Amino acid sequence: MxxxxxxxxxxxxxxxxxxxxxxxxxxxxxxxxxxxxxxxxxxxxxxxxxxxxxxKNKEELYRSLLIHKSDAFHTQVEEVLDTPGDEVEKLRNYVLTLRTIFQKNADCIRLYFAETRGSCFNPKAGLDEEMKSRHRKILQRLAAVFEQGIKSKRFRPLGEPTYLAHCLDSLCNLHLFLWLENPTDNPYPEDPDKILNILFYGLLAS
CATH class of the missing domain: 1.10.10.60 (Homeodomain-like)
Structure with missing residues (x-):
């Protein structure tokens, strides 16, 4: 209770x-x-x-801030990935959820990615591994979506599910970094398929 x-x-x-x-x-x-x-x-x-x-000090405050915010981010993403349904729609909703999180929390996202990507604002805070652990759990859930899509023959078996999860994560992060650097010239795509179609169809013309 x-x-x-x-x-x-x-x-x-x-x-x-x-x-x-x-x-x-x-x-x-x-x-x-x-x-x-x-x-x-x-x-x-x-x-x-x-x-x-x-x-007790600034390091603890900083740590509490990032943990508090990252828990909220991960909860939103996990809910999308754990929802039953079509794998393609799950991936679309995943990309859209990231877009919403990015746009509403740009300041915190800058701090968050400094930790998960290894360029820490404060190496003493001891957050690096803890933040990466949270990020790995999201990648595992994302990989499970690709794995289920391959099993159901929704996706072709073009790579290991974990590898595909990292590919999509990297594509989303690339758009995020460009948007954070210059939101006017590099808006984060409103249509998730602009990101997903790089994986779904690739570059070669049929």
Missing amino acids: EKTLSRREKERLKRREYILDVALELFSSKGYHNVTMHEIAKKSEFAIGTLYTFF
């Missing part, structure tokens, strides 16, 4: 989430190393002592 939170506990969670949102804004605009706990406290309008009741 789910525990019912008291008013005080709800208020504490609300404060914690607000502090994380302020920290995300500062980390994204200035970089991890250029932000202090005092600056986060000032912008969030809390006393510095209040911050330390939630997080």
